[in-house]
Amino acid sequence: MSPSPSPFHLVPGAPGSPVLLHVPHSSRAVPEQVRGGILLGDEALEAELDHITDSHTADLAARASEACAVAPWRFVNGLSRLVVDPERFPDDREEMLAVGMGAVYTRTTHRKPLRPADADPEPLLDRYFHPYARAMTAAVDERLAATGRAVVIDVHSYPATALPYELHGTGPRPPVCLGTDGFHTPPGLLALAEAAFSGFGGTGLNSPFPGTYVPLKHYGKDRRVGALMIEIRRDLYMTEPGGPAGPGLDALATALGGLVDALMDT
Template identity: 30%
Template sequence: MWDFREGELFEIWEPAEQRLPFVFNSPHSGRTYPRCFVENSRLDQFAIRRSEDHFVDELFGCGVDLGAPMLTARFPRAYVDVNREPYELDPKMFDGRLPPYANTGSVRVAGGLGTIPRIVAENMEIYRHRLPVDEALSRIEMIYKPYHNALRKLIARTHTRFERAILIDCHSMPGNIRLSGSGIRPDFIIGDRYGTSASGELSRLALRLLEDQGFSVVRNKPYAGGFITEHYGRPARGLHALQIEINRALYIDEATLKKKPEFALIAKMLRRFFEDFTSEATSSACDLSLAAE
């Protein structure tokens, strides 16, 4: 059943010296697909990749050069989604009884996007048949929990050293995303759980700097942040968490999942953004004491 080797689940990219109170996290950029998983899927090897955050680890990896660690998943989101509660599980997917503490009634489970997803993008069913309950619980124990343990340690280390920590949760979104009622296609979405996971000043700073580069940027709609942003963001304790979604149409051909010629330019612009963002966010002029709005 187990197709991952030790050390293959995720990587921690460390700077030569951590100079910033930032931690970068890319939980959905994994592209190592277990053989048994692919064989038991009704999707081909292209379709099953539709829910990946393609190349997000590369685009946001500039944070390491600037002096912050980055945690990157190697397992795919379609296999186990660490941006969910640990036991958001759909009982209709499994043979056997789920533990009583499983959250079987969440909106995400109903939509097929629980901790063990039922679908990838565009409502494409992943599995040919039900899975054993033990399979789901094994993925949670052997992938989900070690991943969050690693993330928790990075955040705690950063908070201890700098007396605050700013988590940047890095994601991508489909190119066909439009704001309801407006038809606007955002280039970026800044998610702070409606002002509860990070200082409002931090969110406004991110919006302003991206807009200054000519990007279309919105806040919290339609993505306000998932479990990671909600769980680790505690502004009153100096723990801030921002989710940043980049539109895939900016940098990949979504029909082929290959990089566009513009990829290098977008990466350069993101680096400039993070240079300015980390500098201003850590300056004495930036007041991160505002816990919520």
């Protein structure tokens, strides 16, 4: 049996950087013990991973970090979101439960069964979701202790054409969607992101995906934690679905690096 991939890892940046690039959906790795609880055959699973994975976003964050004058920190999920989705609420507050995509998915992007309807999510939550949440919380706490603030930049991508699972798939699909939170996304942070990504044909707000990730310890409580989600439409930088990256990846990495550098001056 091959060794299990690391569930997540924190890549250190400069001690004085408050910025934490969060990359939760870039991996295709599904441990063998988790694979046994999934109803899809090998070919169907690979096709689902093509659709659901934010391909190349870990590479995008790494390239952006290398281009920065002051390197940000990076928190990268080493497992597919088909194992658990660390950005979902682990309870009935999660609106994506309506399409079987809470913290533990029971449906695919095309609303087909992914796990048995009576599958118990608790073992996966205990083994993967809660440790991830604790580690991400600790990473934010470390930036607060070191710099007095933390800025979580959530790095995602989304398909050019809406998939059946999307709750807001009929709305605009701009080249770069910026997901915001009324408490944690100050106007200055949003303005810097709009300027950084202005060269890609336009940015939009909270469509097709709204909001951004903040650990529950800080969510709605600590204004020292800023947050913004960056959703890049995949046709800007890769062949869909699940194909190789193209030259657009470098330009996007430069833009993301520019945003990080700008945040050091605020």
